[in-house]
Amino acid sequence: MTDTTAVRVTAPGSPAATARLLAEAAHSVDAPDLVLAVSRNGIRTVHTGGSAEPGPVPRELMAYELGSASKPYAGLLLARLVAQGRVRYADRAADLLAPGFPVHPAVRRITLRHLLTHTSGLPGLPADFYPQAVPRWSTDPYGGYPADRVVRAFLRARPRHRPGTRWHYSNFAVSVLGHTLAAATGTPWEVLLHQQVLAPLGLDATRVRPGPEGAEAVGHRRDGTPVPALDTGGFTAAGAVRATPLDLLTFLEAHLAARPGGPDPRDPTLDAALTDVSRPLLRRGLRHAHTHTLTWFHHPSPYGPVLFHAGATLGQQAFLGFRPDSGLAVAATATRRVHRADTFVAAAYGLLTETP
Template structure:
């Protein structure tokens, strides 16, 4: 285990540092003010294997969506696209989307496009690999076919409906607008400026994922990379979250305005007391905000969250999915709440007096 450099942070994080059943390792990273902590446990796979470090790469699943949203915000700030641009303007040649009302880029980034959660027919076509790699056979041609056949489930802008297909489509549209492959565009505009050297969609090197204790192959999502293809590390993700905490403090950063735009509440969530920014789920307490997103693949679970007012951020990564993922995400969210509530010597009291609200994990991964 790596010992945290801040003993107060160490005390808040340690209860979370227990490797869930079926996993071999996990990594945590946190920031509170100007203090950082990294805690790790276990190994990258079963049998004799390298230990987990803050630089071990994990699949982060749907947390990728926050990177896609930041790319959208950057391109909007540059004037290359607009949030209210219709999807039709940037569809690749030969692609079309059946729609009665215009779907915009912002609709895709806020899950209000009316598109379903999964692509048309994915459950049937992916059934043979459902517990290992359900998206591996769903490529660009399948996206094109799905869009031409699918019907919107609701009027664009009228209802929140979490959609992997929607954010995956957003990645294609941004790439088309910039005339560059999505992965190259994301690296140039987001990953490189934020110095996220170990974050990419490359599947090696990385820890081995597990499903109920059994090793899983590396996750592949060739048709919808913008929705869940990234791998990252605890160190890179903490750097990524730190950039969101005070973007106005670094106006020279090319992403300063975009980092502000993604956190602005845009959509009221149903049956909840929160909002959605551009991909980020957003809750407000009496004196601070919490923004967060989770992600799972068939072998990994990830959580990333931050509170700008308290200058707090948390990353938690583990190499298992399946039944333990909801509990791990809930515990991670509760830990973020505890970190944001810390006020020096009152940390323990605050943690007890401010019970965490349960995050509805169904809608953020």
């Protein structure tokens, strides 16, 4: 095994202390490929490494599967459509998805906001998802459950709780949101995301389908076995985004630019959407200690609030976070997923919350 590392600073004047912090954090993570990237007021420092020999494409230029860290992209898309007046947060999903179709009264009350904020009352995944997924849980659990099944499962659902009353993390709900927005706009989800989010932010290396061979990171199981590229089936909005670490920083920097005093984005509806998704919206947990925005987890830190989201696929992990008060953004990717004794998220979260 080898431990190859490289540090690249993409603007003059970046403090060497940031590079040292990234190197220290990287030592705690065991993965074939690892990228830790920080932007501080637009000055970027990128650390790449891992136990595998580097390939012909630099690690920071490979596209990594984001898994659930795709959800902030779905959130920004919804917020922008709301800013454009094309939909409202309070619109009922069933009315947009299947007007006039008979559904359970609780399903009828589920709004776009409920779907995005995990307060719809829907389970994490549809009940009939598991019989087809379990036999191929370690290879392709989602690919056999297409979009039409996700929609049908929603329309016949019986929510566990009254919408808006409880928080329960749900890939099912965010996937339904994606199909609902596609129906409401008459535009496929992939095209809609590109038009409204990826293209305006200049995210040319971000996509929802695998790109050219050699440009995609390859995930690994704990024993080092390669994992096939993820097929999300009908759950595209909840976990299909793939992006390079540099594009992840661009995405996060756009949120920082929308903060008070930051430079204006190119479009006022995008400015409004970036601000909207960063605003604290709901609380949950013991004594309501956990705060969320429309799409980000929102925690305190010694240097001000942090907003973040992590994600994992069968063999990859990603972490996205930013600290609005100090202009700090952290993007991290790895090509191994270790379920319990894993240090990846802790290392990335530490960079976000403990970096002065």
